[in-house]
Amino acid sequence: MTPRRAGIAVAALGVGTLLNPLNSSMIAVALITLRDAFGLDVLTVTWVITAFYLASAAGQPLMGRLGDRFGSRRLFLFGMTVVAVTCVLTPFAPTFWLVCVGRVLLAVGTACAFPGAVALLHPITAQSGLSSPRLLGRLQMANTAGAAVGPVIGGLLVTYLGWQAIFWINVPLAVISFTGVRLFAPVDEARTRQPISKVLVDSDVPGILAFTASLVTLLVFLLGVTDRPRWVLLGLALASAALFAWRELSAxxxxxxxxxxxxNRRLLLVYVGFALFNVVYYVVFFGLPQYLEEFGGYRADAVGLLMLPLATLNVLLTPLAARFIERRGIRPAFLLGGAWLVCAALLLTVLSASVMPWAPLVITAMMGVPYCVVSIAMSQALYSSAARESAGVATGIFQTSRYIGAILSTTMLGIAFADGTNPASWLEVTVASTVLAALLLVLVSRWRPSNRTT
Incomplete structure (x- = not known):
């Protein structure tokens, strides 16, 4: 495979991987439109976000396992097909709950992308001679860009074309990604045909069901813990987790x-560290706009501009971070990014004294650096720690860690802002973020490369 062909294949994979973060952030600006269109209350309409988060968190490891079982390229192409068909049909849904079903299917389709893409990097790097940090950096740029531009694109689409357009925009992107991967990505290795009964046994359906049940009940419990905690759900989550552990140990x-x-302590540390990292990330990503709007009195469009340095630096610095890892290694990037994150979290305290425009601009710019460095270092640590034959499911669990971190951050913000969004509550958020960032630095300092880690 020539470097040019490999570059086109990775670009097509990147288009597919950006769909999940794009759709997780783009929907936020459509909530009011959906609420008015279907005559809903505020609590009900948020299920269009919750359904996507739950399906993504549970679906990533499952899709990764299917990719390991049937081929990463096949999985990726299947996911893009699901996205295209779903996004053609969902805008015609007559009820809100069918829209939520469409969001679940969209989550399943996009959940195929990142595990499939990371698993495909193994044959691409082997056949082209390109470095894995550089290619992972391109995928990371696509993920970051998708989350960053989602609210902007969503706002334009909803304003001028209606909420249906946030589904239709996925169709050409899925077609472009499907075509590029179909034409340029390496073909999956041949697999022997087996009876469906053996496929079902080898797929460990009971383990999948127990894992999904434990994860979904836990996440639903966390989503409602600041309002009325449903302790029954926590009990079901623990029981399902115990059943899952017993099943996996005996299967x-x-x-x-x-x-x-x-x-594999190195891989386990990556999962825990990535969840912790995303708690800090989403506390700022979700909490800072709320604080600036409610306490600072900024309009939503102004808040978007004040948050722009965070996403912009994240995207622009990703190639440099990839080269740094390529030359110096993963652990130095961990230490640099972790230490910078602690300092940036401490700077959040400035906003409790002043919300003048210069303050959030400087702080979001400072946050953009460690978010870029730590994120790509985590991706590369996953790539080097996971066995190649299980790269799909390992990457799926990695993405699940992201969603667990995001949901934990909303829980933390709900507790902190329960009595009002003010400097005192923001200071609580800042202290918690700094402590978590320091804990992350301790964790990543314990990560060591293996013999095959570049």
Missing amino acids: RTPFIDVRMLVR
């Missing part, structure tokens, strides 16, 4: 090899 072909995960 001949487990969905997630728990014993291997416990032995």
